[in-house]
Amino acid sequence: MQEYDSSSTLQDYGSVLPQKDLAMDGASRLLRLAELAQELGAEPVAEEARELAKRVSEGRFYVACIGQFKRGKSTLLNALVGYAVVPTGFIPVTAVPTVIRFGDQLQARVRMKDGSWRVIAMSDLKEYVTEELNPENRKAVEGAEVFVPSALLSSGMCFVDTPGLGSVFTGNTATTQAFIPHIDAALVVVGADPPIAGEELALVEAVGKQVQDLILVINKADRTSDAERAAAAKFTREILEKRLQRSIGEVFEISAVERIENRGPLRDWEKLLAGFHHLVEDSGRNLVRAACDRGLQRLSEQLLAIASEDRDALQRPIGESERRIALMKETIGEAERSMRELGFLFMAEQQRISDFFVDRRHRFVGSALAESQQEFDEELRSVHVGFGPSYRRRLMHFAQEVSRRRVTPWLKVEQEEGELQYRAVAARFVELGNSFLKKLTDAGLTELARMPHALDAEKGLRVRSRFTFEDFLGTADPPSPLRWLADVFLPLVGGRKLITNEARAFLEHLLETNTSRVQNDVLNRIQESRDRLEVEIRKLLHEISRVAEQALDRARKVREEGAPAVRSAIERLARIERDILALLSFR
Known part of the structure; x- marks a missing residue:
């Protein structure tokens, strides 16, 4: 890997983030929460609390680099830290989140999904974090950390290279979505x-x-014109400010490749570095504190649900708990069957959307086809017959250009409508899912009410977007050798009309194919959203069953020790709940 120097524009980052006492206060609360989680036998929660406590105590906060694949996110991060540490390429590269943090020397390690850490050579990092060598994360890597002696990172800021959105690998988008709760700030890379x-x-x-x-x-500012970048910056700022209902500040135009290769104009590079300096100086402590508070809230909710279930299991007779769990499993089994009914509702939504776009498409094609054929015929008048194969190529080219001019503006309108319809049906799916869970609660699965944020509009409904029509579908099949030979002689024997008719048919084919893309894309996204939502519901139901069974197992062991042990256990649970609530209130 090649190293390059960026220190000349990165002074004084090491003196920002004092007041470690505030960070330690948050860390101590998280460590206490980890102890309470261990008391409840919730080791995964305890481990997450300990890890968060460590980064809070060190004053580390995560700036996640997010965006679609092929935006150059990994290249940009390499340019920012001054070292080529994360793999880059022309295909979707990143398969798992990679944290880039300060270290005295270059080194890397990966965390496997069993919780173990594995120190690796920097040259081997791509074996674990790239889509090419670890497709769909088959090696079960939870994440990677790269330690870099970069001045930019010396005050606690950590970059996170996330898998790109919109790639053909569905797991990438899901991985990035799962990392959202750990994000403290975001570097959004667009084009x-x-x-x-x-x-x-x-x-x-x-x-x-x-x-x-x-x-x-x-x-990639070096690949576009000033006018294109200005329009993109204006569009990006306006649409985000509208969605977020707040100002988002400046949009920086840079070329990460130019900075790595130390060529070309600086553009907004120095202003971007200054933006990170201000982020560390003005917001660093608050970001760490906010990360601590979010983690405490999320992990505390999980522990309170476990404590409540444990207390209920101790207070009711064992036989009743056994019958209750048996009934719960039966109810969950019935819920699985009832998912089919929910599926019918989902299918109705999908059919409605399909009919909506089919109707819009038919109306457009009905008018566009006649207009396109007329435009094609006008183009045809200027074509000299000449050599048969050349004549066919020119006519096929005309067909492509005419269809492109007709369809592309319509696709832009349909793209916006497609997003609106998708978001509406996604919200409808969540509504149906929550209604389904409420029915289960009313039917006896009262534990669902204890599970915080069971489903919401941000869960299970984020799938890759295929709303990119720049690559217009319109390549004609190359003629076979026999067709080429026939084309040589057709004009000589008056067969030009045959080539012309085939070009007209090709034009119609282009209109039909390209106008069906919106409908297909929206329906595919809806299907993926539906599948993911159903998976989330099933996971939720089985998690409830698992927690209840573990609570019953613990209750059996305590009851074997007698009534005093039961009273002591209930008192212990009450004390744990009070301690958790005290940790939450101490903010």
Whole structure:
């Protein structure tokens, strides 16, 4: 890997983030929460609390780099820290979140999903974090950390390289979505051609509801004109401010490749670095504190639900708990069957959307086809017959250009309508899902009421967007050798009309194919959203069953020790709940 120097514009980052006493206060509360989690036997919660306590005590906060794949996120992060540490490429690269943090020397490690850490050589990082060598994260890597002696990171700021949205790998988008609760600030990387897309917008909106600090960058400025970048910056700022209902500040135009190769104009590079300096100086302590508070809230809610279930299991007779769990499993089994009824409601929504776009498409094609054929015929008058194969190529080219001019403006309108319809049906899916869970609560699964934020509009409904029509579908099949030979002689024997008719048919095919894309894309996104929502509901139901069974197992062991042990256990649970609530109130 090649190293390059960026220190000349990164002075004085090491003196910002004092007041470690505030960080330690948050860390001590998290460590106490970890102890309470261990008392409840909730080791995964305890481990997460300990890890969060460590980063709070060290004053570390996460700036996640988010955006669609091929935006140059990894290249930008390499340019910012001054070292080529994260892999880059022309295909979707990042498969798992990679945290880039300060260290005295370059080194890397990966965390496996079993919780273990594995120190690796820097040159081996791509084996674990790239889509090419770890497709869909088959190696079960939870995350990676890269330690870099970068002045920019010396005050606690950590960059996170997230998997890109909108790639063909569905797991990438899900991984990035799952990381949202850990984000403290965001570096949003967009482009000028195309500008911010539907899935990017949905993610930035979700992140923007959680964090205040967003740094917006238009990368690859060397590949677009000033006018294109200005239009993209204006569009990005306006649409985000409308969605987030607040100002988002400047959009920086840079080229990460130029900075790595130390060529070209600086553009907004120094202003971008100054933006990170101000982020550390003005917001660093608050970001760490906010991360602590979010973690305490989320983990405390999980522990309170476990404590409540444990107390109920101790207070009711064992036989009743056994019957209750048996009934719960039966109810969950019935719920699985009832999911089919929910599926019918989902299908009705999908059919409604399908009919909506089919009707719009038919109306457009009905008018566009006649107009396109007329335009094609006008183009045809200027074509000299000449050599048969050349004549066919020119006519096919005309067909492509005519269909492109007709369809592209319509696709832009349909893209916006598609996003509106998708968001509406996504909200409807959540409404149906929550209604389904409420029926289960009324039917006896009262534990659902204890599960915080069971379903909401941000869960299970973020799938990759395919609303990008720049690559217009319109390539004609190359003629076979026999067709080419026939084309040579057709004009000589008066067969020009055959080539012309085939070109007209190709024009109609282009209109039909390209106008069906919106409908297909929206329906595919809806299907993926539906599948993900159903998975979330099933996970929720089985988590309830698992917690109840573990509570019953603990209750059996305590009851074997007699009534005094039961009273002591109930008192212990009450004390744990009071301690958790005290930790939450101490903010």
